[in-house]
Amino acid sequence: MNILVPVKSVIDVELNIRVRDGRVVEDGMNYVLNKWDENAVEAALVLKESQGGEVTVVTVGPDRSGEALRKTLAMGADKAVHVNDPATEGSDAHGFAKILAKVAARGAYDLIITGKQAQDTDMGGTGPLLAAMLDLPLVAGVIAIEPQGAGKLGIRRLGQFGTEVIELALPALITASDSLNEPRLASLRGIMQAKKKPMEVLKVADLGLSAGDVGSAGARIQVVEYLPPPARSAGKKFEGDEAETTAQVMNLLTNEAKIFA
Amino acid sequence: MNPTLISLALLASLATFAYLVITKLRVLLRMAPENRFDQPLRRLGLLFRIGLGQSKLVGRKRERSAGAMHFFIFWGFVILGLREIIVFGEGYMHGFQEVLPLLGSDSIAAYVYTFVYNLFEVTVLCMVLFALYRRFAIRPARLTLNREANTILFMILGVVITDLVFDAAKFNLIGLHGHELHHLRHPVFGTEMDWAPFASGLAWLISSWGEGVTAGLYQMAYWAHVAVILVFLNLLPDSKHAHVITALPNVLFGSLGYPHTPVALLDVENEAAWEQGKLGVDRIEHLTWKQGLDLYTCTECGRCYDICPTYVTGKPLTLKWFNESLRDHLREEEAHLNRTGASSGEKELVGDVISPDTLWACTTCRACEEVCPVSIEHVPRIVAMRQAQTLLHEAQPEELNNTYRGLERNGNPWGLGYDQRANWAEGLDIPILTAPPAGDVDVVMWVGCMGAFDNRSQKIAKATAALMHKAGVRFAIMGTAEKCTGDLARRSGNEMLYQTLARENVETLNGLQVKKLVTICPHCLNSLKNEYPQLDGHYEVYHHTQYIAQLVQEGRLQIDGKLTGTVTYHDPCYLGRYNNEYDAPRDLLARSSQDAPVEMRRARNESFCCGAGGARMWMEENIGTRVNEERLRQAREVGARTIATGCPFCMTMLADGVAAAGAEEEVRVLDIAEIVLQSLRT
Numbered sequence: 025m026n027i028l029v030p031v032k033s034v035i036d037v038e039l040n041i042r043v044r045d046g047r048v049v050e051d052g053m054n055y056v057l058n059k060w061d062e063n064a065v066e067a068a069l070v071l072k073e074s075q076g077g078e079v080t081v082v083t084v085g086p087d088r089s090g091e092a093l094r095k096t097l098a099m100g101a102d103k104a105v106h107v108n109d110p111a112t113e114g115s116d117a118h119g120f121a122k123i124l125a126k127v128a129a130r131g132a133y134d135l136i137i138t139g140k141q142a143q144d145t146d147m148g149g150t151g152p153l154l155a156a157m158l159d160l161p162l163v164a165g166v167i168a169i170e171p172q173g174a175g176k177l178g179i180r181r182l183g184q185f186g187t188e189v190i191e192l193a194l195p196a197l198i199t200a201s202d203s204l205n206e207p208r209l210a211s212l213r214g215i216m217q218a219k220k221k222p223m224e225v226l227k228v229a230d231l232g233l234s235a236g237d238v239g240s241a242g243a244r245i246q247v248v249e250y251l252p253p254p255a256r257s258a259g260k261k262f263e264g265d266e267a268e269t270t271a272q273v274m275n276l277l278t279n280e281a282k283i284f285a
Numbered sequence: 286m287n288p289t290l291i292s293l294a295l296l297a298s299l300a301t302f303a304y305l306v307i308t309k310l311r312v313l314l315r316m317a318p319e320n321r322f323d324q325p326l327r328r329l330g331l332l333f334r335i336g337l338g339q340s341k342l343v344g345r346k347r348e349r350s351a352g353a354m355h356f357f358i359f360w361g362f363v364i365l366g367l368r369e370i371i372v373f374g375e376g377y378m379h380g381f382q383e384v385l386p387l388l389g390s391d392s393i394a395a396y397v398y399t400f401v402y403n404l405f406e407v408t409v410l411c412m413v414l415f416a417l418y419r420r421f422a423i424r425p426a427r428l429t430l431n432r433e434a435n436t437i438l439f440m441i442l443g444v445v446i447t448d449l450v451f452d453a454a455k456f457n458l459i460g461l462h463g464h465e466l467h468h469l470r471h472p473v474f475g476t477e478m479d480w481a482p483f484a485s486g487l488a489w490l491i492s493s494w495g496e497g498v499t500a501g502l503y504q505m506a507y508w509a510h511v512a513v514i515l516v517f518l519n520l521l522p523d524s525k526h527a528h529v530i531t532a533l534p535n536v537l538f539g540s541l542g543y544p545h546t547p548v549a550l551l552d553v554e555n556e557a558a559w560e561q562g563k564l565g566v567d568r569i570e571h572l573t574w575k576q577g578l579d580l581y582t583c584t585e586c587g588r589c590y591d592i593c594p595t596y597v598t599g600k601p602l603t604l605k606w607f608n609e610s611l612r613d614h615l616r617e618e619e620a621h622l623n624r625t626g627a628s629s630g631e632k633e634l635v636g637d638v639i640s641p642d643t644l645w646a647c648t649t650c651r652a653c654e655e656v657c658p659v660s661i662e663h664v665p666r667i668v669a670m671r672q673a674q675t676l677l678h679e680a681q682p683e684e685l686n687n688t689y690r691g692l693e694r695n696g697n698p699w700g701l702g703y704d705q706r707a708n709w710a711e712g713l714d715i716p717i718l719t720a721p722p723a724g725d726v727d728v729v730m731w732v733g734c735m736g737a738f739d740n741r742s743q744k745i746a747k748a749t750a751a752l753m754h755k756a757g758v759r760f761a762i763m764g765t766a767e768k769c770t771g772d773l774a775r776r777s778g779n780e781m782l783y784q785t786l787a788r789e790n791v792e793t794l795n796g797l798q799v800k801k802l803v804t805i806c807p808h809c810l811n812s813l814k815n816e817y818p819q820l821d822g823h824y825e826v827y828h829h830t831q832y833i834a835q836l837v838q839e840g841r842l843q844i845d846g847k848l849t850g851t852v853t854y855h856d857p858c859y860l861g862r863y864n865n866e867y868d869a870p871r872d873l874l875a876r877s878s879q880d881a882p883v884e885m886r887r888a889r890n891e892s893f894c895c896g897a898g899g900a901r902m903w904m905e906e907n908i909g910t911r912v913n914e915e916r917l918r919q920a921r922e923v924g925a926r927t928i929a930t931g932c933p934f935c936m937t938m939l940a941d942g943v944a945a946a947g948a949e950e951e952v953r954v955l956d957i958a959e960i961v962l963q964s965l966r967t
Binding site for chain 1: 553556559564676677679683686689690694695700701702703704705781
């Protein structure tokens with residue numbers, strides 16, 4: 025089973041995000057592999073281990089995104105494709121999907137797995153758009169995968185009324201939830217082997233796209249400005265005995281937060 | 286006596302003995318190399334203190350009677366060694382003793398020696414009887430009753446009894462029956478009989494026996510003695526009593542560095558080492574020859590057994606069996622090792638020989654090494670085995686993965702944003718070092734992850750900062766440039782991650798030209814002081830209690846005894862046993878407390894670990910009872926209302942123990958710095 029895993033390198037959300045002049049300050053930021061993409065890589069590796077085949081990882085982004093790819097190779101992916109082109113800067117989900125669709129077309133993949141969303145934009149659009157462009161069946165927010173013989177996967181996801189059990193014919197695209205698995209660490213063995221694994225670096229032109237198709241030029245939505253996240257207001261301290269504090273809390277919950285309305 | 290017979294016996298015995306010993310020596314040569322031949326004078330010091338002085342045996346109050354017993358048996362062996370030369374020589378030549386320097390009839394030394402060995406024969410006899418009494422009647426938990434130990438004890442009895450009987454029969458043959466047998470005589474010094482009161486006494490007891498019986502007894506005792514000695518010799522190499530041969534060398538080649546040889550700086554980039562599976566200890570032959578000698582030397586005395594926090598709390602790690610399992614495995618592999626240079630690989634070192642639960646239970650507290658009478662180094666081999674598990678097999682406990690991820694990304698075990706590392710110091714007027722200090726910084730405070738991020742531990746950092754401010758110390762912190770020292774990664778065998786963190790820290794510290802550091806965390810202290818030199822990081826590092834004690838000594842801080850209620854001090858392993866600091870915190874505590882602090886039963890170098898060391902802080906503790914709750918019990922046993930400590934990890938563990946016991950009203954846990962701050966003269 026050959027699997028393509030699109031991943032994204034995102035700002036470490038553990039850090040304080042600072043906004044200056046409507047832009048996110050990149051200075052002092054660390055970039056890490058998007059956590060849902062980590063789940064996607066793990067799922068792909070588990071499938072490869074039981075079904076054979078190859079796991080290809082792809083990302084779109086500047087030089088620093090290469091580190092995220094190295095990490096997936098160290099986790100056990102077989103090869104990587106890095107679309108590293110300044111023209112892609114400012115892409116929206118549609119733009120990313122366009123590029124990824126071209127990459128997907130270069131190989132014969134039975135399955136595409138990606139994270140259900142990215143930690144930085146929280147948009148969750150790239151996976152579904154990519155499925156649409158490739159005309160593949162889509163299951164989003166997968167919590168379990170069970171191989172079911174040739175060309176089929178048993179899939180579970182959390183639906184509105186409970187766990188949905190799905191039989192999915194391949195090829196298909198699924199997006200990973202974080203309860204899908206516990207991603208492995210890049211081991212020393214992996215890091216050693218990753219050094220020898222192929223990483224292909226492409227420009228958009230190599231994919232038959234022009235600079236105008238992608239990046240801010242090709243984007244259908246524009247982020248005009250970033251606003252800083254609201255500062256956390258100080259907590260409230262309730263004093264008195266249990267009966268008093270309970271009454272105070274209930275009062276605030278009912279009248280101020282209106283959660284029982 | 287009978288030169289032919291004695292020659293045959295000696296030849297057979299010594300040949301077998303040489304074969305056994307050479308087999309072991311060849312095994313040791315197959316193991317990893319290590320230089321233990323440096324600094325011969327300091328090594329002789331070890332030999333004299335720990336070996337000949339038996340300091341670890343007689344030095345411990347709790348074990349004094351058993352220690353004294355061993356002291357006398359040991360010295361009995363040394364003294365009777367010379368006696369054996371005389372006895373075996375007599376087998377070849379009548380009056381052999383006369384040709385030995387200083388041991389002939391005209392030398393007073395010969396008579397004195399006769400008295401001494403006669404005295405020691407009886408002493409050893411009594412000590413062995415005491416040992417048997419201990420084994421059969423007292424039955425201390427750390428000892429295991431087995432045939433091997435008893436056989437050896439009875440053989441020692443055999444050695445001294447046969448020689449006493451031999452002398453007694455000889456004296457009677459000479460004195461009562463006029464036999465011309467060699468014995469010491471001198472007109473002034475008297476005769477051998479006068480100098481051997483116990484043998485003479487025994488002779489008197491059997492003086493009624495006839496000449497024939499006595500002569501028979503004389504022959505029998507002689508040959509029985511020879512037989513026991515020669516059989517005993519060959520029982521040694523493959524038994525736990527090999528220590529008779531190996532203990533002194535093991536002490537001589539013991540670790541000189543304090544507290545033990547640092548963890549090996551592995552070359553994690555070396556692909557060949559990786560491909561051959563030679564990272565850490567994955568097979569028995571990856572142990573160094575000294576660690577191999579450690580295995581052969583263990584006598585299963587079990588001192589490491591009842592000192593170990595994991596044994597006390599019912600975990601599968603008992604170091605005595607840890608050593609024994611490895612040693613038995615080594616013995617099984619001896620032939621294969623000597624034939625091929627490698628072990629057979631039939632058994633996995635971790636999995637078949639040592640269970641993973643056992644390997645990962647260790648808190649690296651080093652209590653076992655402090656009490657081992659023969660200088661066995663337990664912790665380095667455990668860490669080395671963890672290295673192979675983590676680096677080669679990726680078999681570290683799962684809980685560590687998130688911790689590693691946090692360290693990788695944000696340089697702290699929780700993975701909290703590295704940019705928030707200096708938040709605790711906001712508004713405290715502590716400068717952050719961004720360029721090499723221009724002579725306006727006395728010391729740099731290394732905060733550590735706990736002090737920087739953990740709510741409770743931040744109070745320790747703040748108290749220390751407040752004290753330094755009060756004393757007018759000019760200090761700075763490194764802000765967000767500081768990262769975890771890597772201690773927990775290293776103790777759990779993740780040398781790769783340790784080295785990444787440590788190299789970055791060394792680069793930062795050297796870039797800022799930092800020379801002097803003070804830290805509130807003994808684990809940071811140990812890494813910065815004892816481990817960073819391997820990576821070219823050389824700093825003068827103080828624990829905050831050491832630094833504060835210095836300020837007090839210089840009169841820059843004045844303390845009054847304001848703390849009330851019973852207080853006791855809990856020694857952090859990495860401050861005490863790893864860095865030999867027991868007194869500075871005690872001194873500060875004594876000055877700050879109205880009443881003299883009380884000591885727990887387990888204190889100073891025999892302190893009981895809180896359970897957090899060796900990366901145990903970041904692993905689940907599912908087996909047996911909890912180490913921290915046991916320590917709390919020990920503190921409450923002496924009536925402590927305040928437990929003082931000097932480590933944020935000990936603080937957390939003990940406070941958790943207090944919470945688990947619901948004893949917040951009765952006991953509180955404070956850092957020495959907090960106590961000092963509350964006791965400052967106003």
